[in-house]
Amino acid sequence: MQRSTLREQLADALREEILAGRLAPGGEFTVREIAEQYGVSATPVREALVDLSAQGLLEVEHHRGFRIRRFSLTDYQHMVEAQTLVSDGILHVNPELSVREAVPEAFTSIRRRAAAARQAARAGDLDILIAYDLRFWRELDALLGNPHIASFLDRLRVACWAFTVPHLRRQPHLADRLWAGHLELADAVERRDTAETTRLLRAHRTHALALAAQLTGA
Numbered sequence: 001m002q003r004s005t006l007r008e009q010l011a012d013a014l015r016e017e018i019l020a021g022r023l024a025p026g027g028e029f030t031v032r033e034i035a036e037q038y039g040v041s042a043t044p045v046r047e048a049l050v051d052l053s054a055q056g057l058l059e060v061e062h063h064r065g066f067r068i069r070r071f072s073l074t075d076y077q078h079m080v081e082a083q084t085l086v087s088d089g090i091l092h093v094n095p096e097l098s099v100r101e102a103v104p105e106a107f108t109s110i111r112r113r114a115a116a117a118r119q120a121a122r123a124g125d126l127d128i129l130i131a132y133d134l135r136f137w138r139e140l141d142a143l144l145g146n147p148h149i150a151s152f153l154d155r156l157r158v159a160c161w162a163f164t165v166p167h168l169r170r171q172p173h174l175a176d177r178l179w180a181g182h183l184e185l186a187d188a189v190e191r192r193d194t195a196e197t198t199r200l201l202r203a204h205r206t207h208a209l210a211l212a213a214q215l216t217g218a
Contacts, residue, residue, distance in 0.1 A: 006040065010048035013038070018057055019130050019161050021169045023068050030065035055155050057162055071163035073216045079156045079163075080208055086153060087201050090144065097192040099143035107190045110139045114182035121182075124174030130161055136182050140189065160208070167215035179207045 014034070017023040035045045049066050052058045059067045091097075113136040120129035137157055141150040168174060181200050188196035212218075 006044040007047040007051070010034075010038065010040070010044055011051045014048060014052060015057065015158065018068060019158070019165055020127060021165050025068050025070035025162075025166055027068045028061060028065055033065075056159050069162070071159065073163075073212060073218055076160060076163045076212050077209065079160050080205055083153060083156050084201075084205055086149065090149070091194065091198060095194055097189060097194055097197060099145070099189075106139070106143060107186065110136065110186050111183065111190075113139060114186040117182040118180045121178040121180035122176055124176070124178065126165070126168055126174060126178075129178060130165070133182070134158065134161070136186075140186070143189070164212065164215065167212075171215070177211065179204055179211075 014023070031042050031046045031049065034049070035042045038045070049058060053060055053066065057069055059069050061067050113132050117129055117132035117136050120126075120132060134154070134157060138150065138154055141153050144150065171177070181204060185197065185200045185204075188200055
């Protein structure tokens, strides 16, 4: 196994631990602790942790190790605003919703992710929802053909989930409280219905901000 591959696998595994709530905000650990946990050498662990730090999920504690970043409501609001500015910019320069990879197979996959995400959201199944929600947005963003925009948006969405997960885990009931408009959005984009796409993106943003305020008591 190449070190770069191991580095990516470790970063993915730790990211999943954060999104699953098993690595709580504020938690601290060292390279040695993670290396022993996964049974690997320190170098790929250090590289993976540096990658997650660059993505904003970890904070470096000098001479101590790393800490899971604790996002504030203000952080979350700023991240949603950043996503909105990018989305609005895309719609402004591409009002016809032209996509570079609009092959039938692409939308078939997107709709599959969307249907799974909608079902999980309605059932309040957080683990399933997070996985399919992120895949849905990644595949939808890939249609733009700009990997830099897609990577930026993906990092923000992961960080948004990192903020909400600890709060959502404390809720007794999540059914029908989570946004479930994935399939409708996929349909609107496939139809190149700009008005409906804009409406759904705004509804998603409004829901996200309202839920975050409820979860934090703001």
